Amino acid sequence: MTATQSVAAIGRRVLPGGNTLTVGIVILAAWVLVALLCPWIAPFDPISQDADATLLPPNPAHPFGTDNFGRDILSRVMWGTRIDLQICFIGVAFPFVLGTIVGAVSGYVGGALDTLLMRLIDIVLAFPFLVLMLAIIAILGPGISSFYIAMAMVGWVSYARLVRSQVLSLKHRDFILAARSLGYSHGRILFFHLLPNALASSIVFAMSDCVLVLLSGASVSYLGLGVQPPVAEWGVMVAEGQGFITTAWWITTFPGLAIVALAMGFSFLADGLGDKLGARP
Amino acid sequence: MTLLRVSDLTIQDRLGTALVDGVSLSVDRGEILGLVGESGSGKTLACRAMMRLLPGEGLTIRGGEIRLNGADVLTYGEKQMMAVRGREIGMIFQNPASHLNPVMTIGRQIAEGRRRHFGASRREARQHAIELLRQVGIPDPASRVDNYPHEFSGGMRQRAMIAVALACEPKLLIADEPTTALDVTVQMQVLHLLRDLRDRLGLAVILITHDLGVVAQTCDRIAVMYAGRLCETGGKREVLGAPLHPYTRGLIECQPSSDGGAGRMITIQGQPPLAQRFPAGCRFHPRCGSATAECASVQPEMRVEPGADSHAAACHHAASVVNRGMVHGH
Numbered sequence: 001m002t003a004t005q006s007v008a009a010i011g012r013r014v015l016p017g018g019n020t021l022t023v024g025i026v027i028l029a030a031w032v033l034v035a036l037l038c039p040w041i042a043p044f045d046p047i048s049q050d051a052d053a054t055l056l057p058p059n060p061a062h063p064f065g066t067d068n069f070g071r072d073i074l075s076r077v078m079w080g081t082r083i084d085l086q087i088c089f090i091g092v093a094f095p096f097v098l099g100t101i102v103g104a105v106s107g108y109v110g111g112a113l114d115t116l117l118m119r120l121i122d123i124v125l126a127f128p129f130l131v132l133m134l135a136i137i138a139i140l141g142p143g144i145s146s147f148y149i150a151m152a153m154v155g156w157v158s159y160a161r162l163v164r165s166q167v168l169s170l171k172h173r174d175f176i177l178a179a180r181s182l183g184y185s186h187g188r189i190l191f192f193h194l195l196p197n198a199l200a201s202s203i204v205f206a207m208s209d210c211v212l213v214l215l216s217g218a219s220v221s222y223l224g225l226g227v228q229p230p231v232a233e234w235g236v237m238v239a240e241g242q243g244f245i246t247t248a249w250w251i252t253t254f255p256g257l258a259i260v261a262l263a264m265g266f267s268f269l270a271d272g273l274g275d276k277l278g279a280r281p
Numbered sequence: 282m283t284l285l286r287v288s289d290l291t292i293q294d295r296l297g298t299a300l301v302d303g304v305s306l307s308v309d310r311g312e313i314l315g316l317v318g319e320s321g322s323g324k325t326l327a328c329r330a331m332m333r334l335l336p337g338e339g340l341t342i343r344g345g346e347i348r349l350n351g352a353d354v355l356t357y358g359e360k361q362m363m364a365v366r367g368r369e370i371g372m373i374f375q376n377p378a379s380h381l382n383p384v385m386t387i388g389r390q391i392a393e394g395r396r397r398h399f400g401a402s403r404r405e406a407r408q409h410a411i412e413l414l415r416q417v418g419i420p421d422p423a424s425r426v427d428n429y430p431h432e433f434s435g436g437m438r439q440r441a442m443i444a445v446a447l448a449c450e451p452k453l454l455i456a457d458e459p460t461t462a463l464d465v466t467v468q469m470q471v472l473h474l475l476r477d478l479r480d481r482l483g484l485a486v487i488l489i490t491h492d493l494g495v496v497a498q499t500c501d502r503i504a505v506m507y508a509g510r511l512c513e514t515g516g517k518r519e520v521l522g523a524p525l526h527p528y529t530r531g532l533i534e535c536q537p538s539s540d541g542g543a544g545r546m547i548t549i550q551g552q553p554p555l556a557q558r559f560p561a562g563c564r565f566h567p568r569c570g571s572a573t574a575e576c577a578s579v580q581p582e583m584r585v586e587p588g589a590d591s592h593a594a595a596c597h598h599a600a601s602v603v604n605r606g607m608v609h610g611h
Binding site: 173174175177178179180181182183184185188193196197 | 332334336362363364365366367368371372374376379380381382383384385393394397398442445446449
């Protein structure tokens with residue numbers, strides 16, 4: 001996650017106190033607030049068109065300007081928060097759960113199963129991330145649910161590797177033996193005793209993975225394979241505005257800035273959490 | 282009444298070396314058995330075999346019986362063993378800091394066994410955990426029950442670990458060097474707690490240790506192991522007062538005395554043998570002062586001392602050792 005690390009490095013320089021966790025939480029909380037309140041705080045309907053107000057530059061009535069259909073960019077950015085936060089959450093949750101279970105079982109059981117699963121991971125990793133994802137979406141057909149499925153099928157490998165390495169180092173620890181000596185089953189020991197100790201670094205990784213998922217979601221939508229117009233989504237908005245970039249810069253710039261701001265929130269959160277939990281992905 | 286009887290237990294590694302060789306032990310209800318020996322003498326391994334939790338791969342139990350209440354646990358399947366572990370035989374360890382789960386509260390770790398083995402409700406198990414913490418001597422248990430292990434001191438962690446084991450109400454507690462990591466005053470408290478539990482609950486305890494001082498204070502009977510074999514068993518008074526085996530004698534002489542002993546500390550010459558190079562015959566003979574040609578070739582059997590009903594030693598010269606000891610005024 002070079003993007004995350006460089007943002008975090010800038011953050012450390014800007015914030016000498018190193019209080020990145022608080023900054024990340026504040027940024028994210030602000031976005032969540034926007035997503036929750038957008039029906040009340042957005043000045044216009046995000047999809048209603050106004051033929052009299054097309055391609056207006058930023059002005060008091062439309063602080064972020066309007067697009068070629070006369071839709072208010074500010075309102076569309078606000079409503080887009082709902083979709084993009086959802087993309088981050090679901091796009092991370094599925095790979096996280098799947099990868100954690102596979103990695104934990106693989107590391108704990110070991111032997112032939114472990115070898116098999118690790119080779120499977122090698123195969124997935126052999127493909128470039130975006131290419132494999134686009135191929136899966138192309139097979140499933142465009143749409144946001146295809147994006148989630150593709151994300152889960154491609155993204156789980158990172159979590160599986162991370163959790164497996166943690167489980168490998170934890171499974172010979174003394175407290176696991178102690179749990180065995182109390183007569184607990186392997187499943188209980190793995191999921192209730194071992195996994196809580198192994199999750200810190202993958203939670204930190206999940207936060208920085210949110211950035212990647214957000215960018216992939218926006219990219220996939222930009223390519224017309226994810227969220228479909230006219231729904232307000234930042235990647236779609238960037239795509240729609242690209243024809244006007246020389247004459248109406250505001251159509252692409254503001255959703256682009258929103259992507260950057262949300263990604264920074266996650267980056268700061270990941271970095272701060274990493275410091276706090278003593279875990280670095 | 283005999284709770285656990287181990288007979289002729291043999292544990293081999295991948296190469297076929299017997300790391301534990303023909304060990305026989307028994308523990309009665311309400312009895313504390315001290316299992317004494319140097320590091321690597323197989324005492325921990327023998328006890329792990331009783332739980333069927335041998336460390337590492339390639340170690341197998343070859344022969345022997347481990348009878349718990351008359352039933353041989355070596356014939357049990359994994360499901361049956363899960364009911365034995367914790368519920369019948371509990372285990373506490375040398376280093377409580379690493380044997381407690383760092384991300385679970387003490388209370389939950391104590392309550393979990395209760396919930397698994399007795400089907401107790403969350404509330405009942407928590408009340409029971411508080412009661413157990415009180416019993417093992419944790420002050421203010423109602424507020425301490427929600428602490429994490431790192432919030433406890435070393436001695437309190439050892440008490441907490443004992444409480445975790447006691448939650449399942451085992452009949453036998455295997456205590457693997459429970460006081461080694463503690464300072465002397467806390468050691469005393471923990472040993473006192475073990476004796477107290479024995480008296481109140483009729484708990485049988487196998488206390489693994491290399492510290493004869495601990496044995497002398499705590500145990501009823503002693504079994505001494507050397508290089509995977511049993512050297513000597515018997516009541517505490519007989520074994521410590523009139524040791525039959527030269528190794529036991531050596532161990533006792535190695536104890537620093539408190540009444541102003543003069544000169545160098547006495548030690549046993551040489552090192553215990555590595556598992557791959559166990560000598561033929563008596564495994565102690567290369568380090569033994571009274572070894573003869575017989576000792577180097579014939580493995581001595583455990584022989585009960587004439588006149589003593591349970592004091593036995595595996596030495597060809599058991600009787601002469603006693604005589605020699607008397608001549609030298611020990």
